Every structure is written in C-alpha cells, then in structure tokens.
Amino acid sequence: MISGLVLERHDRSNAQAQSCAMKVMDRAFDPAFGEAWTASQLAGIMALQGTWLTLAKLDAATLGFCLTRSIFDEAELLLLAVDQGWRGRGIGSSLIRDCLTVARGRGIKSVHLEVRATNNAVQLYNKSGFNHVNTRRDYYRGADGQLYDAMSLRLDL
Ligand SMILES: CC(C)(COP(=O)(O)OP(=O)(O)OC[C@H]1O[C@@H](n2cnc3c(N)ncnc32)[C@H](O)[C@@H]1OP(=O)(O)O)[C@@H](O)C(=O)NCCC(=O)NCCS
Known part of the structure; x- marks a missing residue:
C-alpha cells in the first residue's frame, strides 16, 4: 500500500470526481x-441509484478508480483502472478490497464482473477471490473491429 493513498468514495453524481476518473x-x-467508457456513459451510470465510484488519490492526483453498481443484493464491478506509472504497487488490489468491503457493508x-479474457487483470481478480463462471464469446469489439471474448467472474461474499 502506498503511504498517503486515500480512497475517496462517491455515491452519487459528482462532476469533479467523474472528471478525475475520466x-x-x-x-x-x-x-x-x-x-x-465515455464521460457520458460514466455520467449516465452515476445517476443511477446503487452506483458508487471510488477514486484512489495521492495528494491532489487521482491514480486510479473503481466503479461498481448494485441492484438488490448483487453488485457488478464495472470498471477498474490504475494509471500506467503507478501499476504493480497494490492500488488495483486496494480498490478491489474496498469495493468488497463496501459491498459487504x-x-x-x-459481486460479479466481465473482463476481456486476454486482459492480465484476470490474474488480479483471481487473486482477489473471483472465480470464473462463464465465457461470453465476442463480447468486446476492438478499435479495428476484432472481437474478444469476455470472462464472467463472480465472488460470493
Ligand atoms: C488491472 C489494473 C487495474 C491493475 O492495477 P495495479 O494497481 O497494477 O494492480 P496491483 O498492483 O494491485 O496488482 C496486484 C496483482 O495483480 C496482478 N497483475 C496486475 N496487473 C498485471 C499485469 N499487467 N500483468 C500481470 N499481472 C498483473 C499481479 O499478479 C499482481 O500481483 P503481484 O503484485 O503479486 O505481482 C491495471 O493494470 C490497469 O489499470 N489496467 C488497465 C485497465 C484494465 O484493463 N482494467 C481491468 C478491466 S476493467
């Protein structure tokens, strides 16, 4: 864990927080x-009840974020990202741990999620306790039109 890292949670629309995440x-x-996602996709989901956005901040800088949506007793971890220069230092793991703590509370x-099957983040999710439940063929479309499978992962709290 990076000394001074603060996880800042937003439960409703907040233009400044969304701009930091973008x-x-x-x-x-x-x-x-x-x-x-685009800024308008992020704004759209933040307007829905049950969504929360967590920013990982060091002083004024936002180094990463996690976006989660819940409906009744299920949550979906929608997005997780850490700035390139800050990867491999536990920020992604901290954001996932925080997401699970909030969900339990x-x-x-x-908690379930979809992740591109070839994304290295699969290892991080597995380490965090998520298990593979399904593969969705051709779920993501790349910039050049190539299709990529998604893995559906799930963690029971
Ligand atoms: C996925 C991501 C959020 C991980 O953030 P991070 O801060 O580097 O994660 P951590 O430092 O907590 O990594 C913990 C573990 O995950 C694994 N891991 C994370 N990123 C990895 C990578 N690029 N390659 C291989 N393993 C990786 C490692 O096993 C690592 O464990 P270790 O420290 O014991 O080696 C970051 O790589 C990222 O922003 N990627 C681009 C966006 C993305 O694809 N998000 C996921 C889909 S929404």
Whole structure:
C-alpha cells in the first residue's frame, strides 16, 4: 500500500470526481480493446441509484478508480483502472478490497464482473477471490473491429 493513498468514495453524481476518473480512464485503457467508457456513459451510470465510484488519490492526483453498481443484493464491478506509472504497487488490489468491503457493508451477497479474457487483470481478480463462471464469446469489439471474448467472474461474499 502506498503511504498517503486515500480512497475517496462517491455515491452519487459528482462532476469533479467523474472528471478525475475520466482522466485515468482516457490513459489507462488501450483503445485497441474497446473497454473504456465515455464521460457520458460514466455520467449516465452515476445517476443511477446503487452506483458508487471510488477514486484512489495521492495528494491532489487521482491514480486510479473503481466503479461498481448494485441492484438488490448483487453488485457488478464495472470498471477498474490504475494509471500506467503507478501499476504493480497494490492500488488495483486496494480498490478491489474496498469495493468488497463496501459491498459487504451494504448487505450485498455476490459481486460479479466481465473482463476481456486476454486482459492480465484476470490474474488480479483471481487473486482477489473471483472465480470464473462463464465465457461470453465476442463480447468486446476492438478499435479495428476484432472481437474478444469476455470472462464472467463472480465472488460470493
Ligand atoms: C488491472 C489494473 C487495474 C491493475 O492495477 P495495479 O494497481 O497494477 O494492480 P496491483 O498492483 O494491485 O496488482 C496486484 C496483482 O495483480 C496482478 N497483475 C496486475 N496487473 C498485471 C499485469 N499487467 N500483468 C500481470 N499481472 C498483473 C499481479 O499478479 C499482481 O500481483 P503481484 O503484485 O503479486 O505481482 C491495471 O493494470 C490497469 O489499470 N489496467 C488497465 C485497465 C484494465 O484493463 N482494467 C481491468 C478491466 S476493467
């Protein structure tokens, strides 16, 4: 864990927090895979009840974020990203741990997610306790039109 790292949670629309997340989003995801969301997609989901956005901040800088949505007793971890220069230092793991802590506190029974099958993040999710439940063929469309399978992962709390 990086000394001074603060996890800042937002439960409802917050233009400044969303703008911080978008700065990471625009840099963190390789456009080749079509995984990043637009600002309007992020704004749309933040307007829905049960969504929360957690920013990982060091002083004024946002180094990463995690976006989760819950419906009744289930949650979906929608997006997780850490700035390139700060990877491999436990920020992604901290964001996942925080997501699970919040979910438990809200009485959520299971968390699921979709991740590109060839994304190294699969290892991180497995280490964090998620298990493979399904593969969705051709779920992601890359910038050049190539299709990529998604793995559906699930963690029971
Ligand atoms: C996935 C991501 C959030 C991980 O963030 P991070 O801060 O580097 O994660 P951590 O430092 O907590 O990594 C913990 C473990 O995950 C695994 N891991 C994470 N990223 C990895 C990578 N690129 N390659 C291989 N293993 C990786 C490692 O096993 C690591 O364990 P270790 O420290 O014992 O080696 C980051 O790589 C990222 O932003 N990727 C681009 C966006 C993305 O694809 N998000 C996931 C889909 S929404």
